[in-house]
Amino acid sequence: QKMDREQKIEAMEGIQTRLDMEEAVSDASLVVEAVPENFEIKQKVLEKADEAAHDDTILASNTSSLSITRLAATTARPEQFIGMHFFNPVPIMKLVEIVRGYETSDEVFESVQKVARLLDKTPIEVQDSPGFVSNRILMPMINEAIFTVHEGVASPEDVDSVMKLGMNHPMGPLQ
Helix, strand or coil: CCCCHHHHHHHHHCCCCCCCHHHHHCCCCEEEECCCCCHHHHHHHHHHHHHHCCCCCEEEECCCCCCHHHHHCCCCCHHHEEEEEECCCCCCCCEEEEEECCCCCHHHHHHHHHHHHHCCCEEEEEECCCCCCHHHHHHHHHHHHHHHHHCCCCCHHHHHHHHHHHHCCCCCCCC
16 A cells, blocks of 8 residues: 555566566676575576676675675675665665675766666665674574563563663564
8 A cells, every 4th residue: 555556566567577588687787686685596696697787787696694605705796795784674675785796886886786776775884794884783682682681670572672672673572
C-alpha cells in the first residue's frame, strides 16, 4: 500500500530477469550481488559477474558481514569493488552502509554514493571491518537482551518494550 496501481505497473515493467550472467551484466555500469551470506556462493557469483562485465563496471556486494576486501580479491577489479549493505525491509529502510574495501577507489565510492541517493537512500561511509557498523553494534545488544531473559531480569516482551519505549527503537531486539 505504498504505491498506487500505475506506480506498481511501472515498477514491475522496469524489472527484468536473466538466467545468463553475461546477458544480465553486459550493459550494466553497476552490478550488486545479493545472494545468501556464504563466502563461496558469493565468490562464484562475483567471479562470473567479473568475467562477464565491462572493464569499467562497478561490482558491489550486499553482504552484511563478509569482508569487502576479501570479496574484492576474488575479482580482477578490487579498486572497482565496494559494499552496499541495504537494510530490510529495503523499501522502508533508508540506510545503506557503503563499505570501502582496502583498494576501493574514491571515484567508485562517489559513484555508488550517488546511486544510493538516487534510490532515495541515505548512504553512510564505513570501512571494511567485521560486521561493519550496524551488525558490530547490533549483535552485542541482541546477546545482552538474550542474557537478560536467561537471567530472569525481564521477559522477552518486556525487553522489547524497554528498547522500543526507552530507546525509541522501532522494534525490540528479540522481536
